[in-house]
Amino acid sequence: MPQAKEVPEKKYPPDVDYSTVLKGMNRVSLLDTTFHTMMGILLITGLVIDLLGPWLGGWLHPIREYAHGYIGALFVLVFAAYIGSVLGKRKTRTVFTVTNYVDLVFYIILIVTGVTTASINSPWIEWFPGIANVLSPLVVYAPAIHVVITYIWIAFSIIFPGGLLHGLASTYLIAHLKKKTKIVKTREE
Amino acid sequence: MEYAVLVDPAKCIGCRACQVACKRWNNRKGESTTFNSEWTNPPKLSFNTYTHIKFKLEYNQAADETKWRFFNWRCMHCKEPACMHACPVNAITKYEQGPVVVDTNRCIGCKFCISACPFGIPQFDTVTEKVDKCTMCYDRVAHTNEPKEPACVQSCPTDALLFGPRDTILQKAMERKEELNGYVYGDIDNKPLGGTSFIYVLDTEPSAFGLPVVGEQLPTSVPVLKYSKFLLIPAAIGGLLYLISWRKRRMKEKEE
C-alpha cells in the first residue's frame, strides 16, 4: 500500500526575493521573461534619452537608434506573442486585474506612437513603406504622446501598483499557483 | 545686434535662385525627383532642401483671372523656438543675432522638435538618422563683426528677400505694408512665438499663403512634453510610501 507523502507546511506569504521571482518567471514561461526584460530595457533607455540628454548629448544617438529603436521593434513582435498567450489562456486571464488591463492600454499607446515615430526611419521606411505612408502624418504628434504617456504610466503604475510592480508580482503569483497545483497532485497519489 | 530677413512674396518670380544658393553655401545634395502633384520639384522641404519656393495657382472668380503666387518657405527663426525647448539634448541654439541652429553632432534624431514646431520645419534624414533645417546662414550672420546676408538673400534678383538689422527690417515691412495695403506676418500684425527673424509682408491674408495661425506663447504641447518628467516626483514618493508600508507589514508578520 503506497505511503501517503508528507505535505510540507506552507507559509503564506512565502519568503521570496527578486531572484526567486525571476526563477519563477523563467520557469513559467520564457516568453514572459523576454517580454518583461525587453520592457525594462525600453523603459530604462527611454528615460536615459529623456533625462540624461543635457549631459550625454550625441552619445545617446546609438541608444535611441539601437537599444531603444531596434529592441523596440523586436518588442512589438514579442508583445504580440505574449499578449496572445496571456489572454488566450483561461488560467492567466483569471489573474489579470483591472490594473493589468489599463497597463495593456498604455502598452498599446506606447507601441503605436513608438512605431509611428520610427516609421520614417531607415530601414523601416524602405522595408515597409506602407506603414510610413499611413502613419507618417501622425509623426508630428507621436513623439510627444509617447513620452508623456510613459510618465503618466509610471505614475499610474506606482499609485495603483501595476506596470513596474505587476510584472514581478503577477509572475510570482503564477509561479505560486503552479507550486500549489503540484502539492495537490502529491496528495492525490 | 539682432538681424532679420524681409520676405516679400509679391516680388518673387519663382526663379529659385535662393534654393540653389542655399544648397551651394550649405553643401546640400540635390534630390532625385519624380512627377508629383506640385508645380515645383522637389515638392517640399527636406533634410537636403533647407529653403523651398512654394508655387500656388490662384483663381479669382470675379475677374476670371488666374494668378501665380511664389513664396520662399523655410525656418522662421522664432524668438522663442518651440524646437529648442523640446530638444532633450540641447542640440538647438538660438543666437542673439537671430539664427536658430541644430547642432547635428549633438542631435540624436528623437524627432521631439518635429513634434514641437508649429511650422513643420525640422526635417529627418534616413541616412544620418538626424534632423536638420535652415540655419539662417549663421556662419555668415553670427560669429562675425561684419555680418554677411544669408546666401538666399544674396542670390535674389528681385529683392523679394532683404537682410538687415531687425529694427530697419520692421520699418521697411511697415512701409511696404502701406504700399500693399496688406499684412505683416512674423511681427506687428502676427507675432508667432515671440516674433520671428524671417518676416513676411503680404498683399493678402496669411492664410492665402498657407501660413499657420501660431500664438505668441509656446504651444501647450511643448511644456507638457518638457515637464511631464516631473510626474516622476509623485511617482517616487508613492513608491517610497509603498515600500515603507510593505516593510512595516513584513516586520509585523515576522514578529507574529
Ligand code: HEM
Ligand atoms: C521617456 C521615455 C521614452 C522615450 C524618450 C522614448 C523615445 C522613443 C523614440 C525616440 C522612439 C523612436 C525610435 C527610433 O526612432 O528609432 C521610440 C520608439 C519606441 N518606443 Fe519609446 N520612449 C520612451 C519610453 C518607452 C517605453 C516605456 C516603451 C515600452 C514599454 C517604449 C516602446 C517603444 C517602442 C515599441 C518603439 C518603436 C520602436 C520601433 O518600431 O523601432 N518606449 N521611443
Ligand code: SF4
Ligand atoms: S531630433 Fe535632434 S534636434 Fe530635434 S529634438 Fe531630437 S535631438 Fe533635438
